[in-house]
Every structure is written in structure tokens, then in C-alpha cells.
Amino acid sequence: MIMLKELVGNTIDVNEEGFMTDFTQWNTQIGEALATENEISMTPKHWEVITYIQTEYKNNVPLSIRKIGKSGVVDIKEFYTLFPNAPLKTATKIAGIPKPVSCI
Amino acid sequence: MKHKKNILILGAGTAGTIMANQLVKEVDPHSWHITIADATDTHYYQPGFLFLPFGIYDEEDVKKPIRSFLPDEVKFVQEKASEIKSEEQQVLFESGKNIHYDILIIATGSTIDSSEIEGMNGPEWRKSIFDFYTFEGAKALREKLATWGGGKLVVHITEMPIKCPVAPLEFSFLADDFFGKKGMRDKVDITYVTPLSGAFTKPRATQKLEYLLKEKNINIVSDFAIESVDNENKSIKDYSGKEVPFDLLVTVPTNKGSQVIEKSGLGDELNFVPTDKGTLQSKVSPNIFVLGDATNIPTSKAGSVTHFQAEILFENVLRFIRKEELLPEFDGHANCFIETGKGKALLIDFNYDHEPVEGTFPIAGIGPLRLLKESRMNHWGKLAFRWVYWNMLLKARPIPFVKARMSLAGKNF
Structure with a gap:
């Protein structure tokens, strides 16, 4: 189910878990606001990770925590420090892309 | 005598075997050789590995000789590939042998x-x-x-x-x-x-x-x-x-593509080959195609996916031979039985754009299989599928009502 959400003067489409469903609606202001909602204050390093995962998403490359650890952008420990608890879920949410899923 | 060109298939698992059987039916035997190489001579029914630990299947249920699924016209080379040299259009083998190809189909699968x-x-x-x-x-x-x-x-x-x-x-x-x-x-x-x-x-x-x-x-x-x-x-x-x-x-454990991909420098960090998700042409070279688990495309690594991909890839290989434009027809279609125990199973059908939904399969409105719902019929379907796999799927015989592209009819979106 897709719902509309108002965020920093923009209307975005999100699913029931709050993930954006249309990446074309994303901009850095929205990313910043989504980060705040998830209790993350963004630094240049955070943005570097977000840019990396958005690039991989655009290239249709499936993402995993260990893949990000091998990306050269951050190692896994740093990734957890930047986005605590469930880093991939939080980072993909801020990046405006779907969370990594299985087939069901 | 006219010099024949060579289609080389690397890997004689589900993907490579289906492809060999498809190609042999359509490719002109006066102009093309078809060669398939694999390190072993045993074909494993991998879905059966799930049943083996519980004694539902025996060892004999899940292994058969590779050769018995290949057409006589296809040359089987039982050797382990060590490197793909894409610029020279050659594959080197550990024995020192090398094989030239005009078209290479990588079907080297994935392993733990x-x-x-x-x-x-x-x-x-x-x-x-x-x-x-x-x-x-x-x-x-x-x-x-x-x-x-x-x-x-x-x-x-x-x-x-x-x-x-x-x-x-x-x-x-x-x-x-x-x-x-x-x-x-x-x-x-x-x-x-x-x-x-x-x-x-x-x-x-x-x-x-x-x-x-x-x-x-x-x-x-x-x-x-x-x-x-x-x-x-x-x-x-x-x-x-x-x-x-x-x-x-x-x-x-971590699933990775074959070591030969890594040694040849053709893969991503998990040795999967970057592949166009619609045409199944590799991003390495136009005359290299990738089928099955060896690709990096965003769909499930599963036999049913490989089966659907093979139909699309087969068309594109023929198009490539005729120097026609490739069609981005693969839609990510997958169709999987899921055992839920106690004699029941689920069936799911999905693609790049549609998540598994409820409905009937393969015939819209009739079934007899039900999607996303437990039933005994689905369990029998899963068990019957082993016969379909050995006797129809590997040999690229059409499976009634089951299409490469996902059908939207009879499904509740």
C-alpha cells in the first residue's frame, strides 16, 4: 500500500514501513529529513555512504551489509557506527530506495 | 570444407544443459559447433538437497550423469576451466587445453x-x-x-x-x-x-x-x-x-560465483558477472552471454528463473548470430514451490515488477495450483517437479501453460 507523506514542503510516496517508493522524488533535503526522523545527524561520511548505495541501486546491483563493507567507502564497523542497529535498513530508507528484500 | 564457428557453453548444470538443448534445435549444424564444458560428469538436482537431510530423497534421486541430458550433436568436454580470455576469445583449461569461441555462454553457477x-x-x-x-x-x-x-x-x-x-x-x-x-x-x-x-x-x-x-x-x-x-x-x-x-x-554460507570468473577478472566482488537484466548479454563483451546463477541481475538465483532466462537468451543468441538487435525481454520471472511441511507447500510467482501475489497457476482462474497459499496440491506439484526437471526442463521441452514472461492473468494485484 502506498501512502502520501508531507516532508519539508515535498509530497513523497512511501510504503507502510516508510520507505520511499519513487526514487525520482528524492532530494538531499528529503534525505536529511528522513535521517532526522531516524535519529541520524548526517555528516559528509554519511552522505558518502548514501551516494554509494544510490549508485549501486541505479545500476541494479543488489545491496548487502558485507558488500558495503567491501565498497572502499566504509568498513562494516564504521557502517554500524554511522547507522546503528540495522544500518542497511536505515541507510536505504534515508537514500530513498527500497530496503533489500528476499523473494517473499 | 567451410570453417565452422563455435558456441562454447561453460558449465553443464541446469542453465548450460537447457541452453545446449535449445541451441541444437535451431542453430545451423553446417556453420556452428556447440561445445559444453564442465569440471565434473555428474548433474545434481539441487532442489533435492533440501530433502536429502530429512531422508525424503535418497542420493540416487538427486544425481545423474551429465552426458545423458546432452544431445549427441553437442561436444562435452569434461575439463575444469581456469581462465576466460575475452580479448582472445579463448577459454583456458587446467589441463593446458584451450578452446576458441565465437560466442561464449557463461553458466558457471554459484557455490558456497x-x-x-x-x-x-x-x-x-x-x-x-x-x-x-x-x-x-x-x-x-x-x-x-x-x-x-x-x-x-x-x-x-x-x-x-x-x-x-x-x-x-x-x-x-x-x-x-x-x-x-x-x-x-x-x-x-x-x-x-x-x-x-x-x-x-x-x-x-x-x-x-x-x-x-x-x-x-x-x-x-x-x-x-x-x-x-x-x-x-x-x-x-x-x-x-x-x-x-x-x-x-x-x-x-556466502554464495559466490565461480573461481574462473574471479581469475578472469570478469566478476563483481562476489564473482557474479555484470549482465544486462533484460537481454542477458554480459557487460564484459558483446559475444559473451550469461545465464542462471552466474549473473548479477536482481532476481532470484533459482532453476525456474534459469529456465525462463534460457528461452529469452536463446532468442537473443539467434538474433546475435543474425546480427539483429537483442530484445530486453527477460522480466525477472520466477516460479517457486515452497515446502511448508506436513505434506503441504506454497507456490509463488513473481518478477522484477510484481511481488508474489495470490491467484491461480498456471491456468488463470482454474489452477490447479494456488499461489501464496498452502495446499497439498502444491506439495504434490513440488514432488512431481523432479520428474519434470529430469525429463522436460533440462531437455528444453516446453512445459504446458508455463511461459517465460510472467502472466498477469488470474492473479490478484
Whole structure:
């Protein structure tokens, strides 16, 4: 189910878990606001990770925590420090892309 | 005599075998040789590895000679490839042999690598830590399960992507059934540990299927990114400090593409080959195509996917030979039976754009199979599929009503 959400003067489409469903609606202001909602204050390093995962998403490359650890952008420990608890879920949410899923 | 060109298929598993059978029907034998190479001479029915540990299938049910599934016109080379030299259009083999190709089809599959996680293949490997993604692993686990007295059973996925993403969940369901029948379910605590956000990750499937875990009393630990296995204290640890103890760990180690991909510098960090998700042409070179688990495309690594891909790839190889434009026809279609135990199964049908939904399959409005719903008929479908696999699918014989592209008819969106 897709719902509309108002965020920093923009209307975005999100699913029931709050993930954006249309990446074309994303901009850095929205990313910043989504980060705040998830209790993350963004630094240049955070943005570097977000840019990396958005690039991989655009290239249709499936993402995993260990893949990000091998990306050269951050190692896994740093990734957890930047986005605590469930880093991939939080980072993909801020990046405006779907969370990594299985087939069901 | 006219010089013949060569289509070389690397790998004679599900993907390579289907492709050889497809191509031989249409490619002009006066102009083309078809060669297929594999390191072994045994074809494994990999979906059967799920049943082997529980004694539902025997060893003979899941292995047959590769040669018996290949047409006589196709040359089978039983050698291990060591390097693909894309600029020279050659594949080198460990024996020193090399084969020139005009078109290369990479069908080298994926395999597990337990050395990716610290401690996974340590002293407890195949003592209290098992996999069921290899023939040897599934056999070893069968012996373990036959005598195991119970305790904490942890079913675990290391990282995505994995071959047949639902198999670990099916394993958990079948384990519940297996220990129930042995009258010792109360002695076994089953926990399912996943790096994803849940056992089910898509909204429809979550809504329809979450009851299964409760009904079968299976605990779940989600968002678990494993860092190491502690052999001494028998536990798995994740990067955030979470720890899950086990008496018996059944893990799906990191899945990777073939070593020959790595040695040839053609793959990503997991040795999967960058491939166009619609045409199945590799991004390495126009005359290299990729089929099945060896690709990096965002769909499931599964036999049904390979089967659907093969139909599209076959058309594109013919188009390539005729110097026509390739068609981006592959839609990510997958169709999988999911065993839920106690003689029942689910069936799911999905593609790049549509998550698994309810409905009927393969005939709209009729079935007889029901999508995203447990039934006995689906279980019989899964068991019958082994016959379909050996006798129809590998030989590229059309399966009635089942199309390469996902049909939207008879489904509830």
C-alpha cells in the first residue's frame, strides 16, 4: 500500500514501513529529513555512504551489509557506527530506495 | 570444407544443459559447433538437497550423469576451466587445453564459500556446523540429524544473494515436521536467523504467511549481519554485538560465483558477472552471454528463473548470430514451490515488477495450483517437479501453460 507523506514542503510516496517508493522524488533535503526522523545527524561520511548505495541501486546491483563493507567507502564497523542497529535498513530508507528484500 | 564457428557453453548444470538443448534445435549444424564444458560428469538436482537431510530423497534421486541430458550433436568436454580470455576469445583449461569461441555462454553457477566468515569452517564444521547447499553437506547433515538428541537448532543465512532464497525457510519448516514425527519436537528449539528485516520481506507475503512461523513455533532473529562463529562457545555473533547460541548450526554460507570468473577478472566482488537484466548479454563483451546463477541481475538465483532466462537468451543468441538487435525481454520471472511441511507447500510467482501475489497457476482462474497459499496440491506439484526437471526442463521441452514472461492473468494485484 502506498501512502502520501508531507516532508519539508515535498509530497513523497512511501510504503507502510516508510520507505520511499519513487526514487525520482528524492532530494538531499528529503534525505536529511528522513535521517532526522531516524535519529541520524548526517555528516559528509554519511552522505558518502548514501551516494554509494544510490549508485549501486541505479545500476541494479543488489545491496548487502558485507558488500558495503567491501565498497572502499566504509568498513562494516564504521557502517554500524554511522547507522546503528540495522544500518542497511536505515541507510536505504534515508537514500530513498527500497530496503533489500528476499523473494517473499 | 567451410570453417565452422563455435558456441562454447561453460558449465553443464541446469542453465548450460537447457541452453545446449535449445541451441541444437535451431542453430545451423553446417556453420556452428556447440561445445559444453564442465569440471565434473555428474548433474545434481539441487532442489533435492533440501530433502536429502530429512531422508525424503535418497542420493540416487538427486544425481545423474551429465552426458545423458546432452544431445549427441553437442561436444562435452569434461575439463575444469581456469581462465576466460575475452580479448582472445579463448577459454583456458587446467589441463593446458584451450578452446576458441565465437560466442561464449557463461553458466558457471554459484557455490558456497564458508571461508568468508571467521570461524565458520573451523573445528566444528560438519560436527555441529553444517550446510545443505552442497551434496556432501546435505549428506553429512542427514547423518547428523539421524542421531541428534535435540537442543538449539539455528538455521542461518550469512548474506544475500543466495541461491533459492526460500530454501532456509523451507528447511526450518521441514525440520519442525521432521522432529515432530520423531516425537522430539519439544526437545528442539528452532531459531531462524536472517540478515534481512524478517523471514518474509514483502508486504503481501508477510501478511499472508507470517502465521507459519507462529504455528510452527519457530523463533526469528532478523537484521543479523554475522561477523564470526565462536566454535568453542558455539554461538554466532553479529557486528552490532548480538549473539545467538546453537547446538546445531545449519548455515547458508556466502554464495559466490565461480573461481574462473574471479581469475578472469570478469566478476563483481562476489564473482557474479555484470549482465544486462533484460537481454542477458554480459557487460564484459558483446559475444559473451550469461545465464542462471552466474549473473548479477536482481532476481532470484533459482532453476525456474534459469529456465525462463534460457528461452529469452536463446532468442537473443539467434538474433546475435543474425546480427539483429537483442530484445530486453527477460522480466525477472520466477516460479517457486515452497515446502511448508506436513505434506503441504506454497507456490509463488513473481518478477522484477510484481511481488508474489495470490491467484491461480498456471491456468488463470482454474489452477490447479494456488499461489501464496498452502495446499497439498502444491506439495504434490513440488514432488512431481523432479520428474519434470529430469525429463522436460533440462531437455528444453516446453512445459504446458508455463511461459517465460510472467502472466498477469488470474492473479490478484
